[in-house]
Amino acid sequence: MQIPFLDLKVQYRQIEIELKPLIESIMAEGAFIGGPQVAAFEEEFAAFCGGGHCVGLNSGTDALRFALMAAGVGPGHEVVTVPHTFIATTEAISQAGAAPVFVDVDPETCCMDPARLREFVERSCRFDASTRRLVNQSTRRIVKGILPVHLYGQPVDMDPILAVADAYDLIVIEDACQAHGARYKGRPAGSMGRAGCFSFYPGKNLGAFGDAGAVVTRDERLAACLRMLREHGQSQKYYHDMEGYTGRLDAIQAAVLRLKLKRLADWNQARRRNAKLYDRLLAEVPGVTVVRESESAQSVYHLYVILVDDRDGLQQHLSRKGIGTGLHYPLPLHLQKAYAHMGFKKGDFPVSERLAERLLSLPMFAELSREQIEYVAGCVKEYVEGSGSKVQGTREKA
Ligand SMILES: Cc1ncc(COP(=O)(O)O)c(C=O)c1O
Structure with a gap:
């Protein structure tokens, strides 16, 4: 018997008949970037994740990077994450201008161990109650956020992590790139922190036909900032409030994702x-x-x-x-x-x-x-x- 690790062909056959005319109509209209397919996918995926806003992007890595940047993470800051993850997690932290800090994982869930996080914060950092800043005593940098990873589709034990974040004014950005639809105490992965970041790399549970990603958030200002970051910092065409990136989700990927989301x-x-x-x-x-x-x-x-x-x-x-x-x-x-x-x-x-x-x-x-x-x-x-x-x-x- 031959058993592949993953078989994307068998999944494609389930959406083939619906997808082909849809892609043809996108090509005939010539609307490749943004447009109704992207807007509809954003609405549908936000609903799937329990509400709020969804901003479609070109990868999970950019979802993480932009979410950190939009939440105010930058140079001089540290973000706590785990060493047992894909490198995109820490690339996003570094590319936002900050430095990753590691705490070990729980051997059972393979995800961030909340006890290790608390130990790091209480033993290695000092909290200044007047400025509400947490400072890593060995690097002198400000610890700004926590980036737990819902690895293998398994949700992180979030409540104790959110409690630490609450106590020390830390931003929580969830790496939900492997966890579309996973739940923790009934709450969808990606809905518990300031923002949840998703990858739609083809092999993911919800996969596009190329690179794609998204951020889900209830924070309207954060969503507005993400929309600017993905489109060269523009608030309206050719008016740039800041420098940004080419980070958009395209219409064909959105159409593929919409069809697959119905079956997810x-x-x-x-x-x-x-x-x-x-x-x-x-x-x-x-x-x-x-x-x-x-x-x-x-x-x-x-x-x-x-x-x-x-x-x-x-x-x-x-x-x-x-x-x-x-x-x-x-x-x-x-x-x-x-x-x-x-x-x-x-x-x-x-x-x-x-x-x-x-x-x-x-x-x-x-x-x-x-x-x-x-x-x-x-x-x-x-x-x-x-x-x-x-x-x-x-x-x-x-
Ligand atoms: C845990 C994790 N974080 C981030 C990413 C990055 O996603 P992408 O490949 O879409 O940039 C991935 C995807 O492989 C991932 O598995």
Whole structure:
């Protein structure tokens, strides 16, 4: 059996008939940038995320960068995030002119550990109550915000993070690039901070046919600033209140996203069903430890990730069996060459490092069949039992 890690062709076939005339009409009208498709998508995606404003952009990275900038993050500031994420999270902080600061992740959720965040704020920073400024004592920079990442479609434990933000006047920008439709205590990912940032990279749960992204926010002024930033800082055509960027969502991508958005809840549900089946099958493997999805979380399983001691051996075994897998992510950011100037060493963020060595992403998409999942789980079992390795799976509540 051949099982790809992700199959975008099967998803395309579901929207093909509706999409083709739509794209033709956009081409015939010649309205490629902005226009009714973009406006309608923004309205529909804001509603999907629980209300407020949506600003369509050209990538998730720009969504993060512009959201930080619009929220007043810039030079001299620090933003707290995690080393166990895709580099776009920290690129956005640096490109906004600020510096990323890391706190480790929780080994069960693989997301920001709220206890580590509080420890950083209370042990390494000083809060000046008169200026309401939090200053990192070792760098002397102002800590301006927190950037939690809802990784793998799994929502971060947000309440304790929002409590820290409240106590110390910090801005919260959510990286929801992998979490379209995920919920925390009933609240949609991306709706809990000042702004939620989404990527519509083709492989995401809601994916365009190229690069695309968006910010969702209830803050009208922030949304207005984002609209200027995406369009060269102009408030009206050729009148520029500031310098901005070419950061718009285009009409063809918006049309694709609108068609897929109608199906997203069903697709997310199917991913959850698939994850539950994986959970059940892998829980039967001796030596397997299942990490439960917290009671308050509803993951949308952008990725289905297991932990295994002999990860490289298992990956090769699955490849020989025709199964595609991925590593998300093999090296934590604090150990990347790009951040060598920060001076971190192995051991500084042990939970992230341990995850990076053991994580393996198994095939996950809505259209996976029961037989395919059984085959993958069977091959994992075969290898793990054969090699005596220990596996841990991320699992949702029963
Ligand atoms: C966690 C995370 N943040 C940010 C991004 C950046 O999104 P984009 O690739 O659309 O710029 C991604 C996408 O890969 C992501 O997974």
